[in-house]
Every structure is written in structure tokens, then in C-alpha cells.
Amino acid sequence: MEGEGVIKHKAYARAGLLGNPSDVYYGNTISFSLANFSATVILHPSNDLLIQPHPVHDFVRFTSLPQLVNRLNNEGYYGGVRLLMAICKVFHNYCKENAITLIEKNFTLSYDTNIPRQTGLSGSSAIVCAALNCLLDFYDVRHLIKVEVRPGLVLAAENELGIVAGLQDRVAQVYGGLVYMDFSEENMDKVGHGVYEPLDVNLLPPLHLIYAENPSDSGKVHSQVRQRWLNGEEFIVSSMKEVANLAKEGRKALEKKDYSKLAALMNRNFDLRRSMFGDAALGDLNIKMVEVARKVGAASKFTGSGGAVVVYCPHGDSQVKLLQEECNQAGFLLQPIEVVPFCLNDTDLKTL
Numbered sequence: 001m002e003g004e005g006v007i008k009h010k011a012y013a014r015a016g017l018l019g020n021p022s023d024v025y026y027g028n029t030i031s032f033s034l035a036n037f038s039a040t041v042i043l044h045p046s047n048d049l050l051i052q053p054h055p056v057h058d059f060v061r062f063t064s065l066p067q068l069v070n071r072l073n074n075e076g077y078y079g080g081v082r083l084l085m086a087i088c089k090v091f092h093n094y095c096k097e098n099a100i101t102l103i104e105k106n107f108t109l110s111y112d113t114n115i116p117r118q119t120g121l122s123g124s125s126a127i128v129c130a131a132l133n134c135l136l137d138f139y140d141v142r143h144l145i146k147v148e149v150r151p152g153l154v155l156a157a158e159n160e161l162g163i164v165a166g167l168q169d170r171v172a173q174v175y176g177g178l179v180y181m182d183f184s185e186e187n188m189d190k191v192g193h194g195v196y197e198p199l200d201v202n203l204l205p206p207l208h209l210i211y212a213e214n215p216s217d218s219g220k221v222h223s224q225v226r227q228r229w230l231n232g233e234e235f236i237v238s239s240m241k242e243v244a245n246l247a248k249e250g251r252k253a254l255e256k257k258d259y260s261k262l263a264a265l266m267n268r269n270f271d272l273r274r275s276m277f278g279d280a281a282l283g284d285l286n287i288k289m290v291e292v293a294r295k296v297g298a299a300s301k302f303t304g305s306g307g308a309v310v311v312y313c314p315h316g317d318s319q320v321k322l323l324q325e326e327c328n329q330a331g332f333l334l335q336p337i338e339v340v341p342f343c344l345n346d347t348d349l350k351t352l
């Protein structure tokens with residue numbers, strides 16, 4: 001039994017279905033949250049304010065030097081503690097700047113997650129998003145912080161830590177379900193966020209996820225696409241516009257349940273990413289995930305910046321079976337995707 005005043009929130013992994021990474025370039029995306037993986041944050045009222053280290057992800061006791069090195073190589077230096085601290089800071093500052101009074105009281109935050117790291121499934125923002133939801137309820141300010149603003153708060157917490165990211169992940173996690181997002185410059189400059197429209201999750205065909213348990217590519221770190229875009233390089237600017245347009249086209253295709261169109265758009269999305277970023281930046285493993293799907297005639301693209309791909313098998317179960325065999329051979333994991341339903345409550349909706 002959970003104690004009095006305990007608040008618990010879950011946030012799910014997300015997949016970019018179409019249009020990413022144009023969210024970072026005033027574009028459009030369609031993304032969804034998937035129930036396959038999630039992060040949970042629990043808030044207990046307490047006398048002191050405590051951020052509890054996770055027994056595995058923040059573990060600092062090792063059996064040996066090689067074990068310590070192995071853990072750093074696979075998981076990096078950081079766990080989730082810094083993410084929880086950062087969202088506390090961003091939340092506090094946002095409330096202060098917006099004259100939202102927070103009652104003086106303390107809490108303990110703890111978290112757990114099974115979202116595989118560095119797989120482009122947004123494990124970091126899931127932890128931050130779940131923590132933000134706990135804070136909104138603990139201080140009873142959910143009605144005072146607009147839903148559209150929340151993805152920006154999640155992003156701000158990660159930016160605090162030098163994590164470079166865009167908004168589409170956080171929007172999918174705040175809203176749940178399937179969301180069409182418009183990040184056009186006009187909206188972003190006028191209101192500081194995009195325009196987000198939930199779509200019916202039943203418009204989606206059955207989708208699958210391919211990922212690797214220990215992705216080792218660090219390609220994205222070396223990409224210069226952002227700088228080239230800022231320099232106004234014609235090829236990058238026009239390709240990014242085309243990527244954004246895929247989300248617009250994809251919305252129409254979904255609404256008509258025109259899944260052969262959807263498949264073509266997904267494939268084009270990956271091809272455009274590949275031509276802009278280049279194979280070295282994408283990484284062999286990530287490219288192989290896409291190729292494994294294409295080999296059996298399925299459509300596929302990255303869920304995020306690499307590490308996992310979302311797959312559509314137009315020919316159904318027999319094709320999924322072939323895909324499973326290919327994934328087994330390549331050492332990839334394959335799962336049917338379970339889409340999370342839209343998750344805003346009445347209080348959230350009143351802020352829209």
C-alpha cells in the first residue's frame with residue numbers, strides 16, 4: 001500500500017513516425033508514445049527535500065575496476081538524479097517568473113525506468129516528464145501551467161545539463177497518444193512553442209520496433225547538419241523542408257488509412273536523413289536496422305536520432321515472421337509496438 005500523499009507518474013518512450021528531425025528546424029512531425037517502455041517517478045511528502053539515487057542507474061559501488069569501466073563505457077557517467085534535480089530547478093524558476101505561488105513543503109523523488117538508453121526512445125525526457133507531472137500535482141498547480149508549455153519545461157531541464165534535443169519527444173510524452181506537431185517559425189516565435197494536435201491512435205496500422213540492447217554508435221555526436229542549416233546551405237534547408245512536408249503528407253495518408261503512402265513516406269524520411277547526415281554520422285548499426293527491415297520489404301525509419309527504428313510491415317504477419325528471422329540473425333530485438341492512449345485529464349484540457 002502506498003502512503004498518504006504519495007504521487008506517482010509514468011511517462012513512456014516515444015517514436016517519431018514522420019518528420020523528425022525537422023522539429024529542431026521549424027518543421028513538422030507526427031510522433032507517438034509507446035507503452036513498451038516507460039519511466040516512473042514517485043513523490044513522497046517528506047521533511048527534507050531528497051532526490052533518491054536509483055539502486056542500479058546511479059549505483060556508485062563496484063566489484064572491481066574493470067566493472068566500473070565497463071559500466072561507464074556502456075551507460076556513461078550519469079544516471080537520472082541530475083535530470084530530477086534539473087526539472088525541480090526549472091519548475092521552481094518557471095513558477096517564480098510567472099507569479100505561481102508554491103506552498104512551502106518538501107518531498108522525496110525517486111525513479112525507475114526500463115527505457116533502453118541511447119536508443120532514440122527518449123529515456124531521459126521520460127524521467128523528466130514523469131517528475132514534472134509529480135510536481136504539478138504535489139503543488140496543485142496543474143491548472144496554472146499550460147499543457148503546451150510543459151514540453152518546453154522538460155526540454156529546458158535537459159538543456160540545463162547540456163543535453164541537446166528537440167521538442168517532439170517531450171510533446172509526445174506530455175500528451176500521450178499520437179500527435180501532429182507544427183513547429184513553424186511563426187508559431188515558435190509568436191508563442192514560444194509549436195501547435196500540437198492529438199490524432200486518433202486508431203488511424204495507425206500495426207507497427208513494430210527494432211532496437212539493439214547495447215548500441216555503440218556515437219555517430220550523431222559528429223554530425224554537422226545543424227551548422228550547415230544555420231549557414232543556410234541550400235541542400236540542407238530544402239531537404240529539411242521536405243522532411244517536414246512528409247509529416248503533413250503523412251497526416252493526410254493516416255486520415256485516409258492510405259498505408260502504402262505511409263510506407264513510402266517513412267522510407268523517404270530515412271533516405272533524406274541519410275543524405276543529409278551521411279553514413280558515418282548515422283552509424284553502421286543504425287543503418288543496418290533500417291536495412292534489415294527493407295530486406296523483407298517493410299518500411300522503416302529512425303524513432304529518434306538512432307538506436308531504434310519504427311517499422312511498418314504492409315504484408316502483415318508473414319512479413320513480420322521474416323523480419324523476426326532477420327533480426328535474430330543481426331542480433332536486434334523486435335517488438336510489436338503498443339501505442340499509449342492520449343493521456344491528458346480534464347484539468348490539463350482546461351489549460352488549452
Ligand SMILES: Nc1ncnc2c1ncn2[C@@H]1O[C@H](COP(=O)(O)OP(=O)(O)O)[C@@H](O)[C@H]1O
Pocket residue numbers: 057076078079080081082083113115116117118119120121122123124125163
Ligand atoms: N535508463 C536511464 N537511467 C538513468 N538515467 C538515464 C537513463 N537513460 C537516460 N538517462 C539520463 O539521461 C541522460 C541522456 O540520456 P540519453 O542517453 O540521451 O538517452 P535517451 O536518448 O534515451 O534520452 C543520461 O546522461 C542520463 O543522465
Ligand SMILES: O=C(O)[C@H]1O[C@H](OP(=O)(O)O)[C@H](O)[C@@H](O)[C@@H]1O
Pocket residue numbers: 016020021022023024119120121122123164165166167168169302303304305306
Ligand atoms: O534526430 C531526431 O530524430 C531526434 O533526435 C533527438 O531525439 P533522441 O531521442 O535523443 O534521439 C531530438 O530530441 C529530437 O527532437 C529529434 O527529432
Ligand SMILES: [Mg+2]
Pocket residue numbers: 122123124125163165
Ligand atoms: Mg535523450
